[in-house]
Amino acid sequence: MLCRLLILAILAFMINLSISFAQVDSSSETEIDFGFQPGQSTRMLAAMKARSLAQQVEKEKLLLPETKSEIDKYDVTYYDIIWRPDFSDSTIYGEVTIHAISNEPDLDRVLVFLHENMIVDTAYNASGELLATHQSGLLFVDLDRVYQEGERFDFTIVYEGHPPPYELFFDGLMFTAHNGVPIVENLSEPYSARQWWPCKDVPWDKADSSDVRIIVDTGMVGTSNGLLISDIDHGDGTHTMHWRSRYPITTYLICLAVTNYVSYTDYYHYSPTDSMPIVNYVFPEWEDDPNLAMDVTPLAISVFADLFCEYPFIDEKYGHSMCNVHGMEHQTNTFLNHFYLCDEPTIVHELAHHWWGNLVTCQTWEHIWLNEGFGTYCEALFYEAINGPQYLHAYMKEIRYLDGGTVYVYDISAPMTIFSIRSYWKGAWVIHMLRGVVGDSIFFSAMQEYATAYAYSNATSDDFQQIMEDVSEQDLDYFFQEWLHGEYYPNYRYSYFIEDNLSGGSDIYLHVRQIHTTDPQVFSMPIKTHLKTDDGEVITSIFNDQREQNYILNTEYRVNSLALDPDSWILRYLLWEEYDLHIVKDELASPHQAEWYSDSIICKGGSGDYDYELLSGKMPEGWILEAATGNISGYSTEDGAFTFTIKASDALYPLYYSDTITYAVTMGLPSPRPGDANADQEVNVGDAVYTINYIFSGGPPPPILNWADVNGDCAINVGDAVYLINYVFKGGPAPQMGCVE
Numbered sequence: 223m224l225c226r227l228l229i230l231a232i233l234a235f236m237i238n239l240s241i242s243f244a245q246v247d248s249s250s251e252t253e254i255d256f257g258f259q260p261g262q263s264t265r266m267l268a269a270m271k272a273r274s275l276a277q278q279v280e281k282e283k284l285l286l287p288e289t290k291s292e293i294d295k296y297d298v299t300y301y302d303i304i305w306r307p308d309f310s311d312s313t314i315y316g317e318v319t320i321h322a323i324s325n326e327p328d329l330d331r332v333l334v335f336l337h338e339n340m341i342v343d344t345a346y347n348a349s350g351e352l353l354a355t356h357q358s359g360l361l362f363v364d365l366d367r368v369y370q371e372g373e374r375f376d377f378t379i380v381y382e383g384h385p386p387p388y389e390l391f392f393d394g395l396m397f398t399a400h401n402g403v404p405i406v407e408n409l410s411e412p413y414s415a416r417q418w419w420p421c422k423d424v425p426w427d428k429a430d431s432s433d434v435r436i437i438v439d440t441g442m443v444g445t446s447n448g449l450l451i452s453d454i455d456h457g458d459g460t461h462t463m464h465w466r467s468r469y470p471i472t473t474y475l476i477c478l479a480v481t482n483y484v485s486y487t488d489y490y491h492y493s494p495t496d497s498m499p500i501v502n503y504v505f506p507e508w509e510d511d512p513n514l515a516m517d518v519t520p521l522a523i524s525v526f527a528d529l530f531c532e533y534p535f536i537d538e539k540y541g542h543s544m545c546n547v548h549g550m551e552h553q554t555n556t557f558l559n560h561f562y563l564c565d566e567p568t569i570v571h572e573l574a575h576h577w578w579g580n581l582v583t584c585q586t587w588e589h590i591w592l593n594e595g596f597g598t599y600c601e602a603l604f605y606e607a608i609n610g611p612q613y614l615h616a617y618m619k620e621i622r623y624l625d626g627g628t629v630y631v632y633d634i635s636a637p638m639t640i641f642s643i644r645s646y647w648k649g650a651w652v653i654h655m656l657r658g659v660v661g662d663s664i665f666f667s668a669m670q671e672y673a674t675a676y677a678y679s680n681a682t683s684d685d686f687q688q689i690m691e692d693v694s695e696q697d698l699d700y701f702f703q704e705w706l707h708g709e710y711y712p713n714y715r716y717s718y719f720i721e722d723n724l725s726g727g728s729d730i731y732l733h734v735r736q737i738h739t740t741d742p743q744v745f746s747m748p749i750k751t752h753l754k755t756d757d758g759e760v761i762t763s764i765f766n767d768q769r770e771q772n773y774i775l776n777t778e779y780r781v782n783s784l785a786l787d788p789d790s791w792i793l794r795y796l797l798w799e800e801y802d803l804h805i806v807k808d809e810l811a812s813p814h815q816a817e818w819y820s821d822s823i824i825c826k827g828g829s830g831d832y833d834y835e836l837l838s839g840k841m842p843e844g845w846i847l848e849a850a851t852g853n854i855s856g857y858s859t860e861d862g863a864f865t866f867t868i869k870a871s872d873a874l875y876p877l878y879y880s881d882t883i884t885y886a887v888t889m890g891l892p893s894p895r896p897g898d899a900n901a902d903q904e905v906n907v908g909d910a911v912y913t914i915n916y917i918f919s920g921g922p923p924p925p926i927l928n929w930a931d932v933n934g935d936c937a938i939n940v941g942d943a944v945y946l947i948n949y950v951f952k953g954g955p956a957p958q959m960g961c962v963e
């Protein structure tokens with residue numbers, strides 16, 4: 223019999239185990255062919271942005287407290303830029319006018335970042351030449367006079383130089399060639415705008431607008447941000463292309479790309495009568511390449527406009543400039559690497575940055591996930607929008623990040639740490655999980671609210687959390703702490719036991735364990751719980767926040783089976799396991815002193831027969847645990863708090879199945895029963911005898927002292943005994959509640 227049971231148990235275990243694997247990888251049941259490998263483009267983007275070691279030096283200067291306080295003495299309002307790249311010797315000639323407002327009284331000198339490779343020819347404003355002191359990448363400009371807080375000023379820097387040599391891939395401004403034709407292109411994020419132009423090179427100070435004039439040879443085309451408002455031929459073999467943007471822009475998004483582009487224009491129709499141009503600049507030799515995926519852009523813009531808000535730069539344009547090296551979301555003019563990044567997921571990703579990164583920009587690089595995590599999640603949102611929810615889950619599955627490290631970047635000393643794949647993939651998972659926690663309707667409302675609240679400005683992780691909490695009316699601190707500042711992910715095991723209940727439905731006993739050994743040791747997460755019925759499934763949720771946790775779900779319909787998080791809304795490992803034996807009653811009923819008590823421990827699983835024993839601790843005096851039933855009962859006059867541990871063992875297989883639980887109970891105050899001096903639940907002559915025995919013969923005190931003070935004189939003495947006898951035998955006045963303390 224025993225053998226047969228064991229074999230059955232093993233068989234059941236094996237069958238269920240195979241089901242459990244199906245649940246773990248449920249999204250793989252429908253094999254989805256995206257036509258590309260999701261996540262590969264972000265891996266490439268991250269690798270390229272993370273490549274520079276040279277930028278580390280620049281950053282260290284930025285983070286010096288004196289540098290930061292110096293650079294924040296003014297707010298930039300406008301950049302007016304003239305650039306003339308010289309391909310013959312890879313030199314950039316520039317003239318940059320900065321309009322700004324003083325942030326403090328008595329400002330007479332300002333700091334601008336500019337790499338030492340750049341040589342300052344002169345600095346001036348309307349009053350004449352200004353003294354410019356350029357050393358170690360820091361350019362100090364003495365203003366023409368003292369400016370007070372709130373006062374506006376401007377100055378112009380004329381400079382030239384060879385950008386510092388780039389490493390591995392690309393850094394700052396790079397002169398290369400394609401098909402024998404020269405090209406110059408930039409990548410400024412995070413610390414490299416200063417490598418080729420003088421600016422307040424921090425993400426948190428956006429200029430309100432910008433003008434960029436690019437002087438190039440005839441036959442060459444220079445692209446930048448905003449609208450091309452003029453293209454003037456100078457008649458000397460050069461022409462000036464003038465780009466203007468009247469939207470706020472941060473320095474790392476201001477761009478320059480020059481080569482022999484050909485262009486074609488597509489349109490995003492945002493109303494029946496209005497459209498916005500999408501201008502694509504491509505290398506002539508790539509113009510007809512069928513692999514270029516730019517045609518997806520209008521559809522992608524409308525997807526994100528529907529999800530979040532209208533394309534944020536609608537009065538100007540969107541566009542792409544094909545480049546040699548990388549993909550980058552330069553505002554209204556995304557750069558795409560022609561080798562492998564003119565692909566759909568990259569185009570969608572860089573476009574999404576125009577909401578998350580360009581409209582709302584991370585305040586500092588510690589919060590880069592607000593750019594890259596969001597941009598990456600938008601790839602999945604795009605495929606969900608056009609193909610359905612199974613594409614969302616399939617996409618997310620491909621970009622699971624299961625390694626250590628925090629999403630919040632504590633060390634921003636190098637691009638490598640800022641632009642690790644964690645910022646992209648796990649950052650995307652943080653948003654995805656948040657959506658799972660608060661639900662679609664709240665999530666997308668909150669995203670719209672976030673876009674509105676921080677439009678054309680900057681935000682921190684705390685700002686985003688605050689919006690999510692305000693809109694959801696939930697305290698989400700646990701979530702942001704564990705997923706932004708904690709590492710790794712939970713590893714769940716779950717098991718369940720279902721039985722019929724009296725209402726024709728099911729009582730489901732669910733047990734969830736977290737078995738990971740990484741920190742945080744305990745993840746707090748709501749877990750979607752799918753209850754399979756004859757008619758389909760009902761989706762509910764449990765909140766899991768302990769290493770081991772029991773749940774009892776009572777339904778009015780019959781439930782056949784259960785699956786936790788089958789769609790993978792959580793970054794986790796998860797497996798079903800056999801439900802062995804669990805004490806499912808987590809708390810005992812509250813007892814009261816001098817009142818009959820009875821409650822039962824409830825056990826599920828195993829063979830169904832259990833033995834109970836008090837393992838440790840102390841129950842109230844007078845209570846008894848019945849070994850065969852788990853019933854705890856008794857009558858106790860003991861006061862205080864009690865903690866005791868009970869073990870339940872399977873009656874048939876005690877060595878295989880057992881569980882322990884520690885209960886804590888506190889004796890509540892008794893109900894008033896004046897006159898019951900001996901607390902035997904009756905008021906009679908025995909109470910008078912008990913009282914006399916206590917007063918005169920050193921007998922035990924009344925268990926509930928004030929019950930014996932029947933005449934209410936705040937003392938227990940012979941008068942109380944006389945009072946009781948008078949009541950019991952002669953119909954005297956009834957006992958009253960005493961006041962003995």
Ligand SMILES: [Zn+2]
Pocket residue numbers: 267571572575593594597
């Ligand atoms: Zn990105």
